[in-house]
Amino acid sequence: MNKTALSILAAAALLITQGCGNRMWEDTKGSTTDAFNYVTDNQPTAQAYHDTASVPIIELNSRAADTLYANVSSNELSPNSAVFISPFDNRNDPADKSVFGRTMADQIADRLVQRGVRITEGEPNATDFTYASGVTPKDYDHAAGLAGSSRELPPRTARLAGSYVVADQYIYMTARVIRLVDSTVISAHNWTLPVTDSVRQMLPQLAEQDRGLTPSVKTSFNN
Numbered sequence: 001m002n003k004t005a006l007s008i009l010a011a012a013a014l015l016i017t018q019g020c021g022n023r024m025w026e027d028t029k030g031s032t033t034d035a036f037n038y039v040t041d042n043q044p045t046a047q048a049y050h051d052t053a054s055v056p057i058i059e060l061n062s063r064a065a066d067t068l069y070a071n072v073s074s075n076e077l078s079p080n081s082a083v084f085i086s087p088f089d090n091r092n093d094p095a096d097k098s099v100f101g102r103t104m105a106d107q108i109a110d111r112l113v114q115r116g117v118r119i120t121e122g123e124p125n126a127t128d129f130t131y132a133s134g135v136t137p138k139d140y141d142h143a144a145g146l147a148g149s150s151r152e153l154p155p156r157t158a159r160l161a162g163s164y165v166v167a168d169q170y171i172y173m174t175a176r177v178i179r180l181v182d183s184t185v186i187s188a189h190n191w192t193l194p195v196t197d198s199v200r201q202m203l204p205q206l207a208e209q210d211r212g213l214t215p216s217v218k219t220s221f222n223n
Contacts, residue, residue, distance in 0.1 A: 083118060
């Protein structure tokens with residue numbers, strides 16, 4: 001085969017290779033953000049780091065409050081029972097006084113108010129931790145078992161308390177409604193919240209981590 005024929009074949013092969021490469025780039029560049037791993041049910045790794053910023057944290061907390069409310073029966077607390085609120089604490093760092101714990105507790109409490117719960121500001125009285133004179137726990141059990149019972153018992157009070165654990169991508173939330181007179185947990189629920197930009201602003205330790213991150217790629221070039 002002469003040199004002219006070899007040159008023509010080489011040029012044709014080069015054009016075919018370039019054409020395939022261009023088509024492959026065009027096919028993939030529009031699908032990188034749409035890819036989804038249906039085997040592991042994971043989002044694509046190429047997505048933006050804070051794509052979860054639009055997740056409605058308040059809605060997730062409202063659902064948690066609805067679950068807490070649904071788990072309380074009438075013989076455990078009455079509609080007149082006062083429920084006091086404690087800020088949620090950081091399980092890994094009890095000294096953490098960030099606004100996150102107070103905000104999460106307030107959102108749960110506000111939803112319970114919408115459900116008709118008597119959320120009460122301040123701290124309980126000493127009488128909230130003891131039964132009234134002449135009243136025993138069995139009296140409440142007995143009254144609850146009698147439909148239309150006319151006996152009025154003093155309402156027992158409770159406290160909404162909770163905690164959270166900060167992880168890499170999620171915050172693990174726990175909330176409990178605790179009856180004060182006997183320290184009985186009458187309702188509990190666990191749920192998770194994504195670590196969004198707004199959550200980071202409420203947790204100084206996460207914001208500090210962001211400021212201390214070192215880029216893993218080269219961002220400047222030396223002359």
